[in-house]
Amino acid sequence: MVVKMKIAVLSGKGGTGKTLVSVNLASTAKDATYIDCDVEEPNGHLFFKPKQIIEEQVTVSVPQIEQGLCSGCRKCVEFCKFNALAYVKDKVMVFNEVCHSCGGCKILCPNHAISEIKKSIGALQSGTSENVKVISGFLNVGEVSGVPIIKKILEKGCSTNGITFIDCPPGSACTAMESISDADYCILVAEPTIFGVHNLNMVYELVKLFNKPFGVILNKCSKEENPAQEFCINRNIKILGTIPFDKELGTINSNGLIAVRENEKYRELFNELLDNLIKEVQHETVVNP
Amino acid sequence: MKQLLILSGKGGTGKTTVAGAFIKLSNAKAFADCDVDAPNLHLIMERSDVPNKKDYFGLQKAEINTELCIKCDNCRKNCRFDAIEYDEEYKVNPFACEGCGVCEAICPNAAITMNPSVAGDLMLYKNEIVFSTAQLKIGSGTSGKLVTEVKKQMKEFAYEEELAIIDGSPGIGCPVIASMSGVDMVLIVTEPSVSGISDLERIINTAKIFGVKTAVCINKHDANASNTIKIIDYCKNNNIAFTGTIPYDPNVLRAVNLGENIIDYDTVAGHSIKTVFDNTIKILFD
Numbered sequence: 400m401v402v403k404m405k406i407a408v409l410s411g412k413g414g415t416g417k418t419l420v421s422v423n424l425a426s427t428a429k430d431a432t433y434i435d436c437d438v439e440e441p442n443g444h445l446f447f448k449p450k451q452i453i454e455e456q457v458t459v460s461v462p463q464i465e466q467g468l469c470s471g472c473r474k475c476v477e478f479c480k481f482n483a484l485a486y487v488k489d490k491v492m493v494f495n496e497v498c499h500s501c502g503g504c505k506i507l508c509p510n511h512a513i514s515e516i517k518k519s520i521g522a523l524q525s526g527t528s529e530n531v532k533v534i535s536g537f538l539n540v541g542e543v544s545g546v547p548i549i550k551k552i553l554e555k556g557c558s559t560n561g562i563t564f565i566d567c568p569p570g571s572a573c574t575a576m577e578s579i580s581d582a583d584y585c586i587l588v589a590e591p592t593i594f595g596v597h598n599l600n601m602v603y604e605l606v607k608l609f610n611k612p613f614g615v616i617l618n619k620c621s622k623e624e625n626p627a628q629e630f631c632i633n634r635n636i637k638i639l640g641t642i643p644f645d646k647e648l649g650t651i652n653s654n655g656l657i658a659v660r661e662n663e664k665y666r667e668l669f670n671e672l673l674d675n676l677i678k679e680v681q682h683e684t685v686v687n688p
Numbered sequence: 689m690k691q692l693l694i695l696s697g698k699g700g701t702g703k704t705t706v707a708g709a710f711i712k713l714s715n716a717k718a719f720a721d722c723d724v725d726a727p728n729l730h731l732i733m734e735r736s737d738v739p740n741k742k743d744y745f746g747l748q749k750a751e752i753n754t755e756l757c758i759k760c761d762n763c764r765k766n767c768r769f770d771a772i773e774y775d776e777e778y779k780v781n782p783f784a785c786e787g788c789g790v791c792e793a794i795c796p797n798a799a800i801t802m803n804p805s806v807a808g809d810l811m812l813y814k815n816e817i818v819f820s821t822a823q824l825k826i827g828s829g830t831s832g833k834l835v836t837e838v839k840k841q842m843k844e845f846a847y848e849e850e851l852a853i854i855d856g857s858p859g860i861g862c863p864v865i866a867s868m869s870g871v872d873m874v875l876i877v878t879e880p881s882v883s884g885i886s887d888l889e890r891i892i893n894t895a896k897i898f899g900v901k902t903a904v905c906i907n908k909h910d911a912n913a914s915n916t917i918k919i920i921d922y923c924k925n926n927n928i929a930f931t932g933t934i935p936y937d938p939n940v941l942r943a944v945n946l947g948e949n950i951i952d953y954d955t956v957a958g959h960s961i962k963t964v965f966d967n968t969i970k971i972l973f974d
Binding site: 411412413414415418439440442445478480481499500501502503506507538540541542543544545568569570571572573574575576590591592593594597598601604605608609623624626649650652653654655 | 696697699701704725726731747748766769787788789790793794824826827828857858860861862865880881882883886890893894898912938942944945947
């Protein structure tokens with residue numbers, strides 16, 4: 400049977416192991432695609448070191464003013480909710496960094512003095528690493544919003560067969576929301592600290608708000624108390640599996656290597672996680688089609 | 689007031705633990721949590737008082753009056769954010785709406801209005817200590833604007849203080865850029881992993897663009913000795929101040945889970961943070 404599903408991996412808090420989970424699950428699955436939506440700090444490519452890379456620029460539209468046609472009516476300046484336009488010394492000035500590319504100024508200008516030009520805000524890179532198709536987004540340093548890159552990357556990643564793993568940015572704001580918009584199922588990765596639980600609660604609210612089926616993977620589990628596990632048990636949240644706190648795994652990961660490709664014992668661990676995941680997703684699609 | 693901002697690029701390297709320890713060590717009377725998307729500093733700053741809570745209004749959201757709507761489709765066609773949906777009636781998806789106002793401006797029948805919308809909570813503790821924090825509403829944008837508000841209310845009530853410590857957010861985008869404006873120095877807490885190093889370079893370059901004085905320290909340095917050396921060399925080669933290393937210490941996790949400050953424990957991590965603190969403060973007041 401060919402499995403086609405989109406799985407978003409998110410966490411609220413940073414550094415809980417989103418990339419570890421999504422990279423290793425994608426490497427375990429057959430015909431998988433990995434997409435890195437953490438465009439501010441993309442890290443998946445450091446592990447996959449993809450080959451045959453194709454790069455394309457991601458652009459947004461920003462206004463360009465034909466000063467000769469501008470009558471100085473200031474309609475555009477008054478309209479812009481983002482304060483991206485200002486009228487200084489008889490001239491309209493554009494502040495590209497805060498422009499949201501809504502196109503309103505161009506529509507409203509009575510003298511057709513405004514056109515739009517393309518500005519690059521980052522790039523997409525697609526390549527392959529063994530059995531995995533890898534697509535990463537990179538926001539240019541100094542740019543404010545990665546949302547247009549996330550939109551583009553999801554468009555590209557969604558055309559592929561097999562299982563797609565979406566490595567999401569931390570948090571529960573607009574970028575995380577955008578990243579899970581097309582997902583069939585969400586994995587929440589949690590670490591055993593009260594910080595982890597506090598932020599797990601936020602992504603838990605996010606996936607509930609968007610009616611996404613979800614389960615939790617508990618990372619960095621030791622013999623110590625695990626407040627994240629308690630959180631899940633108290634709320635009847637499905638725990639897909641646990642990853643132990645393990646020095647060897649930490650070293651492999653900190654060296655940018657993929658654990659399941661390095662050691663059979665991790666391959667088994669992630670194989671089991673993947674089996675649980677696929678069963679759970681199929682169960683969800685039967686119960687809530 | 690000297691403002692020290694703690695950043696990391698990569699998440700989970702220990703920003704909040706370091707910020708909490710610095711607040712205790714410096715006895716700072718002014719501090720803020722600018723990680724409005726996932727705030728955690730309040731969890732380790734024990735407070736008995738209740739904060740002053742205010743609604744934070746983000747950008748306005750469009751609303752369509754279906755009785756006035758003549759279904760011309762102009763709003764949907766011109767919305768760049770795909771925020772207008774049609775299913776017998778036209779309606780706005782508030783999560784997609786960025787509040788640009790194009791639909792309102794072009795509607796031929798004035799059926800669309802832009803309305804205020806609460807995008808989060810802004811909180812302020814102010815007794816002898818001023819602690820400013822916030823929580824962005826789930827799925828919201830405009831986090832940069834909220835970060836600016838958090839810093840503004842801290843400064844308003846603590847302008848006489850000599851030092852303010854600000855906990856930042858991961859990444860390099862809008863909330864991070866907003867948190868950098870006006871601060872005197874950024875301390876980056878990194879970890880010795882290839883991911884940590886890659887993210888470190890991106891956050892250093894971001895700080896460079898905005899012209900902020902920057903220093904680096906390494907948390908859990910013993911987790912990967914060769915990467916630790918790489919980071920120290922990188923700082924040396926790029927003329928970036930290096931303020932020290934902190935070892936992995938399971939007591940940090942225990943302290944965090946008890947809602948306590950690592951500085952109150954007599955541990956190796958606590959002592960190392962003290963050295964990092966002394967070195968950082970020296971540069972800040974240089």
